[in-house]
Amino acid sequence: MPTLHKIAESDWAQVWKLLEPVFRAGETYAFLPDISEAEAHHVWVEMPTLTYIAKDDNNEVLGTYFIKPNQPGLGSHVCNCGYVVADNARGKGVASLMCEHSQREAVRLGFRAMQFNLVVATNTGAVRLWQQLGFEIVGTLPGAFRHAKLSFVDAFVMYKQL
Secondary structure, eight states: OOEEEEOOGGGHHHHHHHHHHHHHHTSSOOSOTTOOHHHHHIIIIISSSEEEEEEOTTSOEEEEEEEEESSSGGGTTEEEEEEEEOGGGTTTTHHHHHHHHHHHHHHHTTOOEEEEEEEETTOHHHHHHHHHTTOEEEEEEEEEEEETTTEEEEEEEEEEEO
16 A cells, blocks of 8 residues: 655656656646646645655655645635556555645645646546545536647536545
């Protein structure tokens, strides 16, 4: 079973190796496919309140997530998270483990709800998993995501009270 740890700077090379192909694919995250490693580090590690990694027994990074306020000030009691799982770890419970952990961390940090702002509708595995974990689709954004292969596709806003 993977274990979760706060990211250390020494983990970044493995995390970038995991994030880079996901961002470059342009199918699930709104980051530009040519995002630089420095910019990815900024948005994934420096900007969030916390960033975690899931590691296996061999110290290999299987996944990562961040948690941060979704909005400043009067909206800061709702958090936002982003998750990425390594290809070789998909379907093995890593995303579920990270999402459940992030919800506990959110409560510990004083957040009252969690919101995913742009869940790409064609990312059916993620949509299904988030729903299984209690998130509801509270809005559909028609054509809000410019998918690298499918052109403009819908995205969902998903929400869960904690």
